[in-house]
Amino acid sequence: MVQEHIVGWAAHREAVADLQRQLTGIPAGEPVRLAKKTSNLFRPREKASRPGLDVSRLHGVIEVDAEARTADVQGMTTYEDLVDATLPHGLMPQVVPQLRTITLGGAVTGLGIESTSFRNGLPHESVRELDVLTGSGQIVTATPDGEHADLFRTFPNSYGSLGYSVRIKIDLEEVKPYVHLRHVRFTDVADLVAGLEAVLATRQHDDEPVDFVDGVVFSEQEGFLVLGHFVDSAPYTSDYTGQQVFYRSIQQRTEDYLTIRDYIWRWDTDWFWCNRALGLQNLKFRRLVPRRYLRSDVYSKVIRFETRHGWMAAVDARRGKRPRERVIQDVELPLERTEEYLRWFLKEVPIEPIWLCPLAVRDQDHGTQPWPLYPLQVGRQYVNVGFWSTVEIVPGAQDGDVNRKIERVVHELDGHKSLYSDVYYEEETFWSLYGGRTYHTIKDRYDPDGRLPDLYTKAVKRR
DSSP states (O other), X not given: OTGGGBOHHHHHHHHHHHHHHHXXXXXXXXXXXXXXXXXXXXXXXXXXXXXXXXXXXXXXXXXXXXXTTEEEEETXXXXXXHHHHHGGGTEEESOOOSSTTOBHHHHHHHXXXXXXXXXXXXXXXXXXXXXXXXXTSOEEEEOTTSTTHHHHHHSTTOTTSSOEEEEXXXXXXXXXXXXXXXXXXXXXXXXXXXXXXXXXXXXXXXXXXXXXXXXEEEETTEEEEEEEEEESOOSOOOOOSSSSOHHHHHHHOSEEEEEHHHHHTTTTTTTTTGGGGGTTTXXXXXXXXXXXXOSHHHHHHHHHHHXXXXXXXXXXXXXXXXXXXXXEEEEEEEHHHHHHHHHHHHHHOOOOOEEEEEEOOOOOSSOSOSOTTXXXXXXXXXEEEEEEEEEEOOTTOOTTHHHHHHHHHHHHTTOEEOSSBOOOOOHHHHHHHTTHHHHHHHHHHXXXXXXXXXHHHHHTSOO
16 A cells, blocks of 8 residues: 555656646746646636646655655645555654545645644644745745745745645654544533633643544534544444444544544545535435445535536525525634634524634744744634535625625634635735735745736635
């Protein structure tokens, strides 16, 4: 399994040279895009006028250095393949986003998060160096303190608008074979947030260390922290890759054991809980679906087909149902404002469950806001709040109203919003929130001819 995903340095250099040749062949003035078979972005985009850069040769692990606990990885490598290459060495990436087909390059340029983020930050904080194909066709190596440190700092949250990562060198961490889970129940949002604060302060619960933290809010009266700890052995292991549903198990049992691989992908089988929209929480129907199709990338293809063609929306309209607004977002709130936000959200937005994942900036050596395009503050605890569903567009309202309201409240509470989905900010507001002055300085240096669409164009204008 390891060798299957190891491509080696010679093949990597050939792939990079091919990518540069492709870029050279695109006429001056033509915008540059990637041709990708999969995407974990949830915003519609205009159809490109010409094929993008073929990055299909940049999908493997170049090398795993088990002694140094590092991996050199091509930008289009999925975390599924990366984990398959590192686990046999007893190692894993320091942060592994929840869905199998998220790519390392995508998580670094577009942010990612998981239950180790309270101690390891976001995926870009475990990066040692980046090889980036810039809009001018150069390959530059960006490091935290080298010649291209400015690109290294602004690459996270740039969504490919400053260049494309062709190689990423990341730190890995040791793992144990199993994870012991405890599902700690709370009957009030305030108590849940207080419990989370205590865990973050001590990194333990009931005298057992805590290596992983996330949580689920089912209602204002029912929420859980899911606390994980590495262990060498397990009395049993559960399997949530088939008929069992992980998020329901949180309500049904107080503890659980998973292999480390199954823990890493515990959310993928049910796309958290979003495959409810496809009827896959109906166990009778679920039994008819082959296990190989119980994957987030399969569901996302179905949803994207519906987004393009609107067949189910048309059926709902004929049935007299109201149109619906898509509300698929992840936002970061300061820990001390999280209770306030959750109470507002549970009252105003009819979506449940809600995912919680704490995080903190790990880099302590490059100022108070070391990542200018997503300016989280050093020394401050944040909580990612994720909610992914649709809401009815009530009479007198229009599509986008709920998302705009969420943007306003998140800003009022000193929070930040990820850009992988629908964004409605006016341009001046957008640049004030996402490092506009710094961004444009770096954009002018590495893409002086504007071959790559800028961040506002990609995130808001959807081009």
